[in-house]
Amino acid sequence: MGKPVLYGADYSVYVRAARLALHEKGVDYDLVPVDVFAEGGPPPSYCARQPFGRIPAFEHDGFELYETGAISRYADEAFDGPDLQPADPRSRARVNQIISIADGYIYPVLVWGVYVEQVSKPARGEPGDDRRLAVSLSKAPVILKALADLTGGGPWLGGTALTLADLHVAPMIEYFTKAPQSLPMLGVHATLMGWWLRMLERASMRQTEPVG
Ligand SMILES: N[C@@H](CCC(=O)N[C@@H](CS)C(=O)NCC(=O)O)C(=O)O
Incomplete structure (x- = not known):
């Protein structure tokens, strides 16, 4: 191939x-x-x-x-390599559910609503939209709680093995963690914070870090 x-x-x-x-x-x-x-x-x-x-x-x-x-x-x-999707239908559905939550809520709210408005725009000298930021910050705990509730306490979002759910969500959380309120919000959920620290240790996260 x-x-x-x-x-x-x-x-x-x-x-x-x-x-x-x-x-x-x-x-x-x-x-x-x-x-x-x-x-x-x-x-x-x-x-x-x-x-x-x-x-x-x-x-x-x-x-x-x-x-x-x-x-x-x-x-x-x-491709060969470790399976990144569980074989069991329910676990696989959970992984797909988390990916869908990332697309539907994490990306627009935590990345665009929080990171872009509070960090990225000011960094390039553009005023952030305070109202959009406030609305997004008020939605963030709901999103994080939903994510924490779905993990079931396993080391990875989809349970005992790393899956596409972890890989889809992690780049979004990385941007979110650049906002000042993010770590206390993540810290409310020990499972999520533990997961995030585990993700940061993966070689793939270091190898794909944005250069610019
Ligand atoms: N549904 C698309 C979303 C991809 C997407 O939104 N990418 C962003 C960058 S992270 C983009 O291209 N944004 C350009 C734009 O909004 O015009 C996918 O899953 O690939």
């Missing part, structure tokens, strides 16, 4: 989630830079790969794919 190619930027939480899956599987791949936030947006050639102009996109031996959940599941199923 040929070497897969991932298109995107290392700062993207979704690109990082796909990269984490590839790293945990031990798959050698190329990362081709695409900056969706560049002036004028991504190049038209990229939009042929991803019609919504989002990153990442992926190609393997002529097979083109976009949407991170699909890319990560393909990486898990098409």
Whole structure:
């Protein structure tokens, strides 16, 4: 099998989630830079790969794919290496549920509503939206509690083994932890804090750390 190619930027939480899956599987791949936030947006050639102009996109031996959940599941199923999805239907459903919670709530609220408004915008000299930040901070405990409740106290979000749920959520939590209120909020849930510290120790997290 040929070497897969991932298109995107290392700062993207979704690109990082796909990269984490590839790293945990031990798959050698190329990362081709695409900056969706560049002036004028991504190049038209990229939009042929991803019609919504989002990153990442992926190609393997002529097979083109976009949407991170699909890319990560393909990486898990098409390559050798440790299984990143449980075989048991209920555990697998739980992993998919957590991934869906990440897309539906963690990303818009903890990344865009908290990190971007409180940390990223001020860092580039832009005022954050205080109202959006306040609303997001009020929603954050609900999201973290839901996540903690679903873990069932295992070392990983999906139970006893590392899964795609951990790899999908971790890049989002990394950005959230740059906000001042985040660690006390995470600290309310010993299981989540323990999980986060375990994630930080993984080689894949270090290998995929954004450079810029
Ligand atoms: N549903 C997409 C979401 C990907 C996504 O939102 N990526 C962000 C970067 S983390 C992006 O491309 N944003 C560009 C934009 O919002 O215009 C997926 O799962 O791949």
